[in-house]
Amino acid sequence: MKHTRSRATGRTTLAQVAALAGVSQITASRALRSIASVDPQLAARVHDAAKALEYVPNPAARALASARSQSILVLIPALSNQLFIETLEAVQGILRPRGFEVLIGNYHYCQEEEEELIRNYLSFQPRGILLTGFNRSEAATQLLAKSGVPCVYMMELRQEHGIVCVGFSQEEAGAKVADHLLSRGRRKLAFVGAQLDARVLQRRDGYQQAIATAGFAPALEIMTPEPSSVELGVDLFNRILMEHPEIDGIFFCNDDLAFGASFEALRKGVKIPAQISVVGFNDLPGASQMVPRLTSVRTPRASIGEQAASSLLRLLDGTGQDTVTVDLGFELVVRESS
């Protein structure tokens, strides 16, 4: 074998497929991308050849030549919250069958990390980006805008020109919980917020406003930047019992906190809801089996993922509007704990 400067990888290339099909490389390219202008007979020959040679396109070459990839970036604040896993799964369920590669960027509720991820992944020339909420660094926002990559925002709603978002009103959800607790005759209400991301604050705002509208005042607010967890719920519940024994209703910003409170209540002999009503948020797996069964707000995270992905797809193929607000609502699921 003659020594050459060849750097070929050994993989079948488009050129080989074209040769076997007896067409030019560019016709093979068009046929495989299902571009209409190719004669059906030729296209069929190309497809046969590709199959016979087990041809797999080289995404790097494709990306380099076309200056666009087949990947879509999804930016989520955490993987540790089941909530976002379900959103992610729904997103992948829509995008993968359509041939897109889903890149997952978990920024651990950290703006700097989100910015870094955006900077990094933008170099991959993603076709689109799915983002969580609107709260990010100025630099990140600029990067996104400058890139021109289509974006869809998940979880929160914002009616603004050029914004496509899919979610529900976190404020209304918070208000609904407040109204529910008040309707149960609870008047000494506590709000317990952890992580303190934008959505928790929005829920808190809606909750506070509803209490005010009803002519009452919140009794207690515990806000901690620590991540939400069962353990934290135990601690904060104990703190309330010790320091604020008058509290008769608690709205936990996430179910896992409420789970911890429920466990501790069982241990301490505190009766839920007789003594204290407890409401969680997100209706995570297990909430309905808790003792007592937990009242919570069921959030449409899977639908949000689906619809956000679909909206992005429409943006990409030009059939979508560039300003859309999809409100998927939420549902207060009243169980035994309130």
Next chain:
Amino acid sequence: MKHTRSRATGRTTLAQVAALAGVSQITASRALRSIASVDPQLAARVHDAAKALEYVPNPAARALASARSQSILVLIPALSNQLFIETLEAVQGILRPRGFEVLIGNYHYCQEEEEELIRNYLSFQPRGILLTGFNRSEAATQLLAKSGVPCVYMMELRQEHGIVCVGFSQEEAGAKVADHLLSRGRRKLAFVGAQLDARVLQRRDGYQQAIATAGFAPALEIMTPEPSSVELGVDLFNRILMEHPEIDGIFFCNDDLAFGASFEALRKGVKIPAQISVVGFNDLPGASQMVPRLTSVRTPRASIGEQAASSLLRLLDGTGQDTVTVDLGFELVVRESS
């Protein structure tokens, strides 16, 4: 401006960086990749130029030219189990700082899907692959072997030439649980397995063997391919109460099943551990707060992710051995439920 056939993207390119630094493109390339052969002075000029121009390398061009990417694929069976999330986070914690892009492939405990993911992602020419366990389709195994991409296996152990794996002995863990239940005087033992992936079966085998070795026999085995969940735990626990009231100890293959059992026991007034001992597996978040606090096996999933990623890195830079078995062990955490 003269009309050209230019297809440039507008991004700064290596050529521009090289021009500004006053060196050739290839020298700029070497400098940025920290290849030693470049004169430190020139290298510094290149880095300055890159910074000044905000140069970001084009991964597609790089991948095309070098026939290798900077991405590493991680294949996990589920995202819905907190276990794998922690492994994933640990993997990313090692690989991202080293400049690798982590591609996540979730195959939903489905061999066909895993095979499809491997086929797809192989076209991206990943530098390495992190896999979960050894149980996969023949075609998937072939694809991996043919590709020549370095692989590291997580979770299970197998001493075999050419295999690098990081995990713990699932059999030993199962045996440990059996011995523990027996040491508590339990003689009517039930094993409850869900999902029925390879690791669950290995735990079951170890557990059965330990019981036999101790001179006893298992009383009941419930095996269901359904995914593990709190709800399923409730149902299966009820089934045991109804159909096998003699059972005095249960080993649930995953904590969430044990969570469900604990809730149902509280509801039914079944005393754990007085009437039935309950042991879970994985020591998931919340296990220590359960009522009663759940005895479980703490698995080193984060360390597994870390060490697997590090082993892969060593394989890539040539400093690793191609046959390694890293046993990270496990810990039986005895709490109130047994």
Next chain:
DNA sequence: CTGAAAGCGCTTACAG
């Protein structure tokens, strides 16, 4: 509808 040529932005393989 089809194709020859050029080009995407890098790195490899040589040569000096």
Next chain:
DNA sequence: CTGAAAGCGCTTACAG
């Protein structure tokens, strides 16, 4: 240690 040339495997931009 440095560089000119070629090439990676595709798609774009033209032209017919």
